[in-house]
Amino acid sequence: MTVIDVVRDPQALTLTVTSRLAAPRERVWQVWADPRQLEQWWGPPGWPATFTDHDFVGGGVARYAMTGPDGERAAGWWRFLRVDPPVGLELEDGFGDGPDAPAPGMPVVRMVARLDEADGGTRMTLTSHFASLEHLEQLVAMGMEEGIRAASEQLDVLLAGGVVPR
Numbered sequence: 001m002t003v004i005d006v007v008r009d010p011q012a013l014t015l016t017v018t019s020r021l022a023a024p025r026e027r028v029w030q031v032w033a034d035p036r037q038l039e040q041w042w043g044p045p046g047w048p049a050t051f052t053d054h055d056f057v058g059g060g061v062a063r064y065a066m067t068g069p070d071g072e073r074a075a076g077w078w079r080f081l082r083v084d085p086p087v088g089l090e091l092e093d094g095f096g097d098g099p100d101a102p103a104p105g106m107p108v109v110r111m112v113a114r115l116d117e118a119d120g121g122t123r124m125t126l127t128s129h130f131a132s133l134e135h136l137e138q139l140v141a142m143g144m145e146e147g148i149r150a151a152s153e154q155l156d157v158l159l160a161g162g163v164v165p166r
Contacts, residue, residue, distance in 0.1 A: 002152045006145060013130040015145060019152045021122045023159040025115045028122045029086035031158060032113065035062070040164045041154040044147040047074070048166040058083050062091075063098050075103070081110070088114040093128070107135035124152075 005018040021028055031037040035054035043049040047066040054062045062078040077098045082090040090112045096103035110129040115122050126148060130136040154164045 002156045003149050006149065008136070008140065008145070010133055010136065013133060013136055014127055015130075015136065015140065015148075016125060016127045017145070017148045017152065018126075019124045019155070020119065021124055021155065021159055023121055025086045025117050025122045027159060028115050028124060031155065032056075032089065033085070037158060038064075039166075040158045041151055044143070044150040045154065045165075049076075056080060056083055061099060077102075086115060088112065107131060107138060109135070109139065 002019045002021060003017060004020050005016070007014075007016045009016070031041065033056055035051035038051055038054070039049050042064070043066040046069050049064045049066045051062060051064040054060075056062070058080055060080045060083075062080070064076050066074045066076065068074070075095065075097050077094055077096060079092040079099045080089060081092065082088075090110065092099065092108050093111050094102045094108040095106040102108065107130065112125075112127045112129070114125045114127075116125070117123075128139075128144070130139070157164050
């Protein structure tokens, strides 16, 4: 099992998901840096992502859409605040067609991804920082915790050389 810990901290306004991955840190970095590999694991099962933009540099933007089994589309975007290969990255994460067109009423989250060498593989820690308890509760109620957990499980398949069903 990939996910080894999930901590929701209402006082710190964070949700932290820690995974243990059976791959070197440089390999795990590649699945963030390559949008075709991101498409294999980002998003919960049954909601594959398609990245249309992926400017993987500080200040760059990624745009993607997840498509559900009934054709429903959920657009998302990232603004990369820091890209530090192969140690980690920091980004703003939001719903909508981009940082200039966010979805009304939806929060923007700051996510920090940290990749540490551990036990012959990589420990990936994803910490999402929320502006308010209301935003944390809103996204948890929408399934954010389960979605990150399920996406991390798909990452195991990709890192083992398999193909994640879309």
